[in-house]
Amino acid sequence: MHKGKVIRAAGGFFSVCDEAGKEYFCQARGALKKGSEALMVGDNVVFKPLEQVSGDGTDEAIIEKRLPRFNRLGRPPVANINQLVVVMSLKDPECDWQLVNRMLVQAEKEEMTAFLCLNKADLVTDREIEDVKQKSDPFPYQIICSSTVTRMGIDEIAGRLKDCTSVFAGPSGVGKSSLLNAIQPGLSLQTGDVSERIKRGRHTTRLAELLPLHSGGKVVDTPGFSRLNFSAMDENELARFFPDFENLRGKCNFRNCRHTGEPGCAVEQEVGKSINPMRYEHYRLFLDEISKQEAY
Ligand SMILES: Nc1nc2c(ncn2[C@@H]2O[C@H](COP(=O)(O)OP(=O)(O)OP(=O)(O)O)[C@@H](O)[C@H]2O)c(=O)[nH]1
Ligand SMILES: [Mg+2]
Ligand SMILES: [Zn+2]
The missing domain is CATH 1.10.40.50 (Probable gtpase engc; domain 3)
Known part of the structure; x- marks a missing residue:
């Protein structure tokens, strides 16, 4: 039996990476596909390699069991995450503070650390940045203003990703994948087209994917979303x-x-x-x- 981590999940198929970094293309036993038991990116699993090799040359395997999770987020669907990076842009689209606070509540519930990244700082004036910060002040989380164009804040974000597993979450088009490309150019994640006439993002990232970073950390890039409900929350908590x-x-x-x-x-x-x-x-x-x- 081998142990590994789910790095991609799509339509009942999973990519699992073992401790040595070798990737397997996996199917899972039926019970691991349903409801809250359904496997998520970040899950640790026990799997059995098969004799077969998939079309692209990746070894195939079958996932036998999911190991216990220490936490899970419903949206984006990920498990075993230490840190939530809420990504918003200062412009195109504008920062959605209500969604920011919704995400931060989830992070606290799941005992994750969190910080906020306000991206596309190159599109606004310093004065406008100050106004946005003022509006949210005092804010009980670190705010990093960034730009993939000027590289403002990139090293600071990279520094916070070291040695832990983080997830980048936020609306479509704010620059989650662009920021990750700026942090580690080799990732070559697909990003939305700048020349797009519609300023709103168009869901460029389709699936959550767990990526290893040279700094020792891991990060999950996720598809954008704009709605988030509170499920299984008690009003007293x-x-x-x-x-x-x-x-x-x-x-x-x-x-x-x-x-x-x-x-x-x-x-x-x-x-x-x-x-x-x-x-x-x-x-x-x-x-x-x-x-x-x-x-x-
Ligand atoms: N001006 C400016 N544009 C940026 C910046 N970061 C990203 N963009 C642009 O914003 C658009 C969307 O970027 P993506 O990285 O695809 O956004 P995303 O958050 O990953 O979007 P989804 O994958 O759909 O969730 C692209 O056209 C990027 O080039 C920035 O700092 N400044
Ligand atoms: Mg993306
Ligand atoms: Zn009171």
Whole structure:
């Protein structure tokens, strides 16, 4: 029996890389294809090599078993990830802060570290960058402004990818694949056409793929998405996934305070001070959404 990691998943077929870096083209046993059991990129598996070789010369194998996961994201669908890199662009398309905060809540829930990358800095003025930062300040995660054109922020992002497994996630067209190409040119990932008349991305990356980096880290490039729902979230736990509320834990008048207008709410008193008003607004929106889901 061999051990390996799923690096690509498509239509019931999987590419698995063993510890020596050898790639196998695999099928999986039926139970490993359904529901939450379905194999994801990042999953560690036990597999049995077959005698066959696939059309492109890759050895074939069959996945026998999935090893336990330490976490998983529903969107993008990946497992065993240490770090979420939320990628947005400052322009074309503009930063979607609500989606940023949705992704960060998921990262906290799955105990991942996270940072935000605001790409395409070359398309806006320094003043505009300051305005965007101001709007989100104070923000409890590092923000790196970047550009694949001027190489601003590229080394800083690369530095944060060392020795851990990260996932790049965000809307289509923000430059996830372009950033990875800038970090490691040999990756040669396909990117959207600049001359495209429609400024919105068009889903250039079709499948999540786990890529090894020279720096020792690994990173998953993923297809863009613009919607993200909270599934399997309890409304009482949401506040725990806002690290900016953390210092205020237990300081509200009511022990089970939802931070939605209750008298003596310590969180609400900090809005506009240590808590960014937009983050608080999104907290209330998410809470509302989760409580409606629970009602069904
Ligand atoms: N001006 C400018 N354009 C950029 C930058 N980064 C990427 N682009 C362009 O933005 C477009 C989309 O880039 P991609 O890297 O394909 O975007 P993506 O996020 O991977 O998109 P999907 O794969 O569809 O999710 C391409 O035309 C890139 O050349 C940047 O820093 N500045
Ligand atoms: Mg891409
Ligand atoms: Zn409160």
